[in-house]
Amino acid sequence: MNVPVMILGMALINLAIRWPVYLLANHFRFPPLIERALAFVPVAVLTAIIVPTVLFPKDGRAIDFSWHNPALIAAVIAGGVSWRTKNLFATIGIGMVAFLLLRWLLPI
Amino acid sequence: MVPEGGAATETASRRHELLTGLRDTLPLMFGSIAFGMIFGTLATAAVGPWPAMAMSLFVFSGSAQFIAILLLGTGSGLWVIWFATLVLNLRHLLYAATLVDEVRHLSQAWRFPLAAFLTDETFAVMERRYRTQGGGRNAHWYYVGSCLGMYVNWQIWTIVGITVGTQFPDIQNWGLEFAMVVSFIGIVVPLLVNLPYWAAAATAGVVAVVANPLPYKLGLMLAALLGIAVGLVLDLRKRGLDSTRTATESAPWTIQS
Numbered sequence: 001m002n003v004p005v006m007i008l009g010m011a012l013i014n015l016a017i018r019w020p021v022y023l024l025a026n027h028f029r030f031p032p033l034i035e036r037a038l039a040f041v042p043v044a045v046l047t048a049i050i051v052p053t054v055l056f057p058k059d060g061r062a063i064d065f066s067w068h069n070p071a072l073i074a075a076v077i078a079g080g081v082s083w084r085t086k087n088l089f090a091t092i093g094i095g096m097v098a099f100l101l102l103r104w105l106l107p108i
Numbered sequence: 109m110v111p112e113g114g115a116a117t118e119t120a121s122r123r124h125e126l127l128t129g130l131r132d133t134l135p136l137m138f139g140s141i142a143f144g145m146i147f148g149t150l151a152t153a154a155v156g157p158w159p160a161m162a163m164s165l166f167v168f169s170g171s172a173q174f175i176a177i178l179l180l181g182t183g184s185g186l187w188v189i190w191f192a193t194l195v196l197n198l199r200h201l202l203y204a205a206t207l208v209d210e211v212r213h214l215s216q217a218w219r220f221p222l223a224a225f226l227t228d229e230t231f232a233v234m235e236r237r238y239r240t241q242g243g244g245r246n247a248h249w250y251y252v253g254s255c256l257g258m259y260v261n262w263q264i265w266t267i268v269g270i271t272v273g274t275q276f277p278d279i280q281n282w283g284l285e286f287a288m289v290v291s292f293i294g295i296v297v298p299l300l301v302n303l304p305y306w307a308a309a310a311t312a313g314v315v316a317v318v319a320n321p322l323p324y325k326l327g328l329m330l331a332a333l334l335g336i337a338v339g340l341v342l343d344l345r346k347r348g349l350d351s352t353r354t355a356t357e358s359a360p361w362t363i364q365s
Contacts, residue, residue, distance in 0.1 A: 013193045017201055038205055048331035
C-alpha cells in the first residue's frame with residue numbers, strides 16, 4: 001500500500017465533497033422544494049448520529065435499551081433539560097455530569 | 109448593521125465573532141479528545157507517526173481516518189479505502205447545501221477554507237448560530253473560530269496519541285465522546301417545533317439503529333435521507349392543508365438563477 005497516495009486521495013475526495021456547493025454558490029440556487037427539504041438536515045443527521053451512539057455499547061455488543069445503559073439515561077436527562085431550558089450549555093453540563101455519575105453508580 | 113468607528117470597531121467585531129465561535133465549539137472540541145488520541149495511537153501502530161500526522165493535517169475527517177486505518181489492517185486496497193472515504197463523508201454535501209446561503213456573499217478565497225474545514229461539529233454550531241442569531245456582517249469570523257478550534261484541537265490530540273497514546277490504553281472508557289452526544293441533543297431538541305420535525309427525528313433515529321450494521325456509515329446516510337423525506341412530506345401536507353397561506357409561496361421546482 002502506498003500510504004502517501006492513499007492520504008492524498010482521501011484529502012482530495014474530502015475536498016471534492018465539501019467544496020463544490022460553496023464554489024458554485026453564485027451560479028445556482030436550490031429549487032424551493034430542495035430548500036424546504038434542507039431545513040430537516042440538522043434534525044435528521046444529528047439524530048442519526050446521536051441515537052446509535054447512545055444505544056450501542058462501544059465494544060460492539062448488542063443494542064442496550066435498558067436503564068443499565070448510562071448513556072441512554074443521561075441522554076434522556078439532557079433532552080429534558082434542553083426541552084425545558086433551551087439552554088445549550090446547561091444541557092451539555094447537566095448531561096455530562098449525569099452521564100459520569102450514572103456510569104459510576106450503575107452496575108455494569 | 110452599519111459599520112461605525114472605522115477599523116478599530118471592525119477589528120473588535122471580528123475578534124468578538126472569532127472568540128464566540130471558538131467558545132461555542134469548545135464542548136465539541138472536548139468531545140473529540142478521545143477520538144484524536146485513539147486515532148493517533150492506532151495510526152502510529154499501523155502506518156507510523158508521520159503518515160498518522162499527515163492524515164490529521166490533510167484529510168481532517170475523524171471517521172474517514174479511522175476507517176482507513178481499520179481497512180488497512182484488513183489488507184483492503186486503495187480503492188476500497190477511497191470509496192469508504194467518499195461514502196462516509198457524503199453527508200457533508202447536505203451540510204454545505206444547508207449553509208450555502210450564508211456564505212454566498214463571500215469571496216471564493218473565503219469560501220474555500222470554510223468548505224475545506226467543515227465538520228459535523230462545525231456544521232452543528234454554525235447551523236445553530238445562523239438560526240438563532242442570523243448572519244451578521246462578520247459571522248464568517250465566527251465560522252473561522254469554530255473551524256480553527258476543531259482543527260487545532262484535532263492536531264493536538266493526534267500528536268498526544270502518537271507520542272503517549274499507548275500509556276492511556278483505556279481512554280475509550282473515559283466517556284469523553286459523550287460531550288458530542290449532549291451537544292447535539294442541545295442543538296436538536298429546540299428544533300423539534302412541530303410534527304414534521306418530530307417525525308424526521310423519529311424516522312432518522314429508528315432507521316439509524318436498524319441500519320447500524322451497514323458498512324461505511326451507510327446506515328447514517330440512509331437514516332438522514334429517510335428522516336428528511338418524511339419531514340418534507342409532512343411539511344408539504346401541512347402547508348397544503350393550511351389554506352390561509354398565500355398562493356405565491358407554493359411554486360415548487362422553479363429554478364432561480
